[in-house]
Amino acid sequence: MDWKETLKKWTSNTTLDEDLLKQLQQISENEQDLEDAFYKNLTFGTGGMRGMLGPGTNRMNIYTIRKAVEGLALYLEENVTNAKARGVAVAYDSRYMSQEFAVETARVLGAHGIKSYVFESLRPTPLASFAVRHLQAAAGVMITASHNPPEYNGFKVYNEDGGQLPLEEAAAVIEKVEQVPDELQVKVESQATVEEKGLLNWIGSEVDTAYLANLKTIQKQTSEQIKENDPLQIVFTPLHGTAHDLVLKGLKQAGFSDIHVVKEQAEPDPEFSTVASPNPEEHQAFEMAIQQGKEIDADILIGTDPDADRLGVAVKDGRGSYQVLTGNQLGTLLLDYTLSYTDKSERANGYLIKTIVTTEMGRAVADYYDVGTIDTLTGFKFIGEKMKEFDQTDDHFLFGYEESYGYLLGDFVRDKDAVQAAVAASEVASFWKTQGKTLLEALETLHMKHGYYLEGMKSLTLKGKDGAEQIATIMKEIRENPFEEIGGLRVEKIEDYQSSERLIVETKDSEKILLPKENVMKFLLENNSWVCFRPSGTEPKIKSYFGVKSPGKETSEHLLEKLQNDVTTRMDEIIEG
Structure with missing residues (x-):
């Protein structure tokens, strides 16, 4: 269908959402914008879909969400045992329309008689993965555009293992999505109806509590040992996203008490108003944390992206300021510390999993500890897929990371997890502080050993x-x-x-x-x-x-x-x- 015909189909629909209709009217004279909004369907790829908010088939809106969920529902009905009763866990971040899209997800699932378990307020992406496993759900959905600009949102799908869809499953879901004939005609139930039928279930702190209990298992030192160490001064910024509560609870549970939150960036804000980009990979995101770090002479600065699956860390540079570590550098430090505290017998059948664009220094560190390394394609979904394979063998997961600030230590989550990484990075910094070294000096020690x-x-x-x-x-x-x-x-x-x-x-x-x-x-x-x-x-x-x-x-x-x-x-x- 020509994009102009698709546009006409939307504008002539008498039930079209009023806000979307107004936005269409505002760009009605701009043919280039109209064409870009309608010239294709927003791609539903192997990781779900992500795009700019607004009207059109090439935009994120309630209709493109409904189409995606309709395809997912059809896939679950045909391919996942007892999917209707097991349901779908749904989480969402601090972006525009995130909660609305989560409810739309539940409304479409409800029309199929599929239960949904929706968090009552925003949560980090790793909580979506954890919730699938904890609730033994048939699938999971995370509404997020990660660290994209404010005008974006996205729809991310997890399978029953809590991992992102592997390629074969993704292809099957994509096929179902593409078979949906008209995004404007997808059947939905009202929110009131799905709540009354018990098809929309709101979940809260019980899943957080279970997650925090699992978080204890990644610690190599006890909270009592950490409390006895020279106190670590931590500055933390959630960059207007979802990580504030869980990171603070995780750090305190681990034994850290000197935690200073960047107040201006503590509250959720879909505009991410204090940063040019809410991406801890970009050093400007740390400007406020660095300023606060200088004021209190902090040992480590930690920052999470809006959906809290990526972690950035900055440490003292020896010149009165702070240097932001790369994802490769932090991952290598976490890996070395993890393996140094892992028993030789456990290392024998354990593996590091990294991507093909992640530093080869990780392989050198793993080799030093007689641990195998597995390379995957770029994307944590491939790391999660390898972890699932270990469930059927004697091999097991020890650590996973990618250069784009994604890390995983405990396999109770099957996606990158900035909450785990924040706690682990603080523990590593605390350890090296007892040795009289900053993380930069610790990294130099590793370079001297491995190149x-x-x-x-x-x-x-x-x-x-x-x-x-x-x-x-x-x-x-x-x-x-x-x-x-x-x-x-x-x-x-x-x-x-x-x-x-x-x-x-x-x-x-x-x-x-x-x-x-x-x-x-x-x-x-x-x-x-x-x-x-x-x-x-x-x-x-x-x-x-x-x-x-x-x-x-x-x-x-x-x-x-x-x-x-x-x-x-x-x-x-x-x-x-």
Whole structure:
């Protein structure tokens, strides 16, 4: 259907939501905005869907939510045992329309006779995963757009294991969603009706209490030991999101008492009004925490993104200020500490799980402790999928992380968990403080032991229909005319995850990549360096990842800069044609 016909279908619908109709009227003279809102259906991908709020089939609104839930309901009815009675756990964050979308989810599920368990107030994403497992639900839904700008929201789906949908299950759900003929005609029950029928059940502190009990199990030191240590001064910012209550309860339960919350960022705020972006990966998000940290001479600053699945940490830099650690750096510190406190017998069948764009220093640390490493595609759903496989074997999960500030220590959650990570990072900082070291000094100790690994990431945003075409062109060009060298380093292997082939450049031999197919290209260079290209699945971006290793910091920094400059030049050339 032509986008103008779809627009006409919406505007001629006499029951169209009044707010959405008003928004359509406001952009009625802007053909470009109208086309972008209606030229396609908002993509429901392997991780759910995410997009800008507003009217249209390519926007997040009650109708696109209903369509997604209708597809999920049809999938559950056909594929999950006793799905109607087991129900769906639903959580939501602090964004515009999040609670409304959670209720819409319950209304559509209720029309199918499927129970829903909806949190009575906002909760972190890991609580959605935990709730599925704790309630033995058939599935889970999280309404969130993570750290995207305020105009975005999203719909994330978990399976009965509490993990994000693996590819096969996701494909089956996507098929059902795409079969829904008309998002405007999805049947819904009223909120009052589903509540009266016991199909919408509000849940609260009982799930939090169970989660906090499990949170104790990730501690390596007891709360009494931590209380006896030199007190750790902590500054915490939830960046206007969902983490405030659970992180504070978790830290206090662990034995920490000197916790200072950034007051201006403590309350939920869908505008994220004190930051340019509510993303702890971006250092500007720590400005207020750094200011407060200087005032009280804090040992560690911790910040969570709005849905509290990602954690950023800043530590004293020895020059009177604070340095924000990368996700690779913090993950490696957490990994080393975790494995150092893990019995040798438990390490024997245990594994580190990381993604293909996460630092290779993690593998070096795991090797040091005789622990195996498993690589997955980018995205914590693949880490969760591997964890589920362990349920059927003698192997077990010890630690999982990805470079984009996602970590997991305890398998009672099957997605990245900033609440766990906040408690664990504070414990690691407390341990190293007893050794007379900051986390930066601890990291230097690890570099001296394993080598100077350094990573980087460049993100190129290309919005709209034209941007999507440019991203496709870049990937096509890199695939068809691959690099022979990058930054003066020879390409030794080329990994094409779309064809599942690894080419050995010198011999022209190829190997099979035993991972699911994905539109990713990775170049393995001499001297343990690498570059990887991947279009984002949730944002209009193409991301370039870089990794180097050398004996020293300056050499690694120089190598990294050369790699990044070469890639930037090549991308500019492709875009300019």
